[in-house]
Structure formats: C-alpha cells, structure tokens
Amino acid sequence: MGAGRTTEPGTDADIAYGQLLRRMTDPSPATRYALVVPSSSVFHALRVPPSVRSLLRISVYEITDDGSVRMCEA
16 A cells, blocks of 8 residues: 555545645636546545536546556546
C-alpha cells in the first residue's frame, strides 16, 4: 500500500473531495481543479456525478502503480 492509501478507498475518496472543496477559492471559470487518485479509488472518485464535477470544474485523474497518470472519463 502506497503513501496516503488506506484499506478504505471509498472513504479516502470522500475525504479527498472534502479537502479539495475547502481549498476551492478561485471563482474564475477558467480555473480547473483536479482530484488525483490511485487506481483502487477511481470507481469511488467517479461516484460524484459528471454533471456535479463539471459544475465544480473538477477533473479526476488516475495514478497507476507504475506511476503513469491518465484523465478519467465519466
């Protein structure tokens, strides 16, 4: 298990969203925010509906065990 990971990926994703939301201070529509999660948490991070993530200007990125990063769709 890597740094920052626990055995509860759903809880981890919820906590990450909460931390991100508290830090979203720039009202500019040009500002984008990102949640970067390990592969094991992608499903949980995508439980927030795409329409909500779009309104909040949040993108979700997956980081794999080999360190590669990809933007998640849906």
